[in-house]
Amino acid sequence: MxxxxxxxxxxxxxxxxxxxxxxxxxxxxxxxxxxLAFKFVSLNALSDRLFQPEKHGGLIFTSPRAVEAVRMCLDANNRREEWISAVKEKWNAKSIYVVGKATAALVRELGLDPQGEDTGTAEVLSHLIIEKEDTSILPLFFPCGSIKREVLPTALRENGVPLETLTVYQTAQHPxxxxxxxxxxxxxxxxxxxxxxxxxxxxxxxxxxxxxxxxxxxxxxxxxxxxxxxxxxxxxxxxxxxxxxxxxxxxxxxxxxxxxx
Missing domain, CATH: 3.40.50.10090 (Rossmann fold)
Incomplete structure (x- = not known):
């Protein structure tokens, strides 16, 4: 059929x-x-944050597009060598949270070690983060899309887990x-x-x-x-x-x- x-x-x-x-x-x-069609935005701001892991408690990825935005930053600025030699392990010393196997696979391609790929939804991932993180950590960094649902940010906020979001792609209807x-x-x-x-x-x-x-x-x-x-x-x-x-x-x-x- x-x-x-x-x-x-x-x-x-x-x-x-x-x-x-x-x-x-x-x-x-x-x-x-x-x-869907996607337009990437705020890549300079994303690049700045990616190369300042000391300012964040960890990373959250809930879509393959957000990981793609990271890859674009590394390629556009020829910063992949710096990422591999000096930055990615600093992120790996923190928590890298993902939803879904597709996103996890792309995160691994960046040299990062994701957790939470079996959570399946942002809601379930938020429970995992709340269980694992202390309210005194530096803000988790969450690059996301323009029409993300507020489930995860709301759950973290209500439980006192600091979070910083950045819209890195906009979603529109495929032409x-x-x-x-x-x-x-x-x-x-x-x-x-x-x-x-x-x-x-x-x-x-x-x-x-x-x-x-x-x-x-x-x-x-x-x-x-x-x-x-x-x-x-x-x-x-x-x-x-x-x-x-x-x-x-x-x-x-x-x-x-x-x-x-």
């Missing part, structure tokens, strides 16, 4: 996207349509989203399942998907990568057929395969 994945392709990976590969193992044909969705529905028809990967994905895609699917929308099995996305779908009046137990290709594919049996 056809499955539509409303997500960006995995960067830096050769071969098929892991979500396409996992769904293929269950006999389903998956197609990716990128939903070709509507055209790509229209082409998909006209060429492949209405998919058996559609998977959403973020609340912004729900916001940007829903109107177009509703129009293209028409009366058949109710017959589509709608999947969510995690509880935050599922909540956004429910808030729009959608019936969520499955939510991945963890935000991985294996868990999402297993959930979709079960609902399509």
């Amino acid at each position: 056809n499955v539509l994945l409303l997500k960006e392709p995995r960067e830096g990976e050769s071969g098929p996207d892991p979500y396409i590969k996992e769904l293929a193992s269950y006999g389903h044909k998956a197609t990716l349509i990128p939903v 070709d989203l509507e055209k790509n969705l229209t082409d998909y529905f006209s060429e492949q028809g209405v998919p058996a399942s559609i998977a959403f990967f973020s609340p912004s994905g729900v916001k940007f895609c829903l109107e177009v998907v509703r129009r293209l699917a028409g009366q058949k929308l109710n017959g589509i099995k709608l999947a969510a990568i995690g509880p935050t996305t599922a909540d956004a779908m429910t808030a729009e009046g959608l019936s969520v057929s499955c939510t991945a137990e963890k935000p991985t290709a294996q868990h999402l594919a297993a959930g979709i395969a079960q609902t399509l049996q």
Whole structure:
């Protein structure tokens, strides 16, 4: 059966996207349509903070884009050697927190040792941080996107854990989203399942998907990568057929395969 994945392709990976590969193992044909476009901002300010680890108690990454912004800083200013020889181990002496395996893998490529990759959501990560950190630490540094949810900053603030955020990328709708969705529905028809990967994905895609699917929308099995996305779908009046137990290709594919049996 056809499955539509409303997500960006995995960067830096050769071969098929892991979500396409996992769904293929269950006999389903998956197609990716990128939903979001990103613009990086405040990279000079980010670079300043990255090279002053002594001013922070640790790092928090909740998205691959934030790690990408760090990589851009190191490459743009030719500071990778300085990072490797003099800076990264100072960060590694502190806590480096991440959400999700994709983000953790990119953080490791920077030479950093992440923890929390199995937390799956910012909410669960915030519990881990509150358990581990003392309120007297230097502020944790959290480079983030323009439409981050306030769950993690609020939880840390309420528990007295100091935090400093910096917006390093802005999120917008992918310029070709509507055209790509229209082409998909006209060429492949209405998919058996559609998977959403973020609340912004729900916001940007829903109107177009509703129009293209028409009366058949109710017959589509709608999947969510995690509880935050599922909540956004429910808030729009959608019936969520499955939510991945963890935000991985294996868990999402297993959930979709079960609902399509």
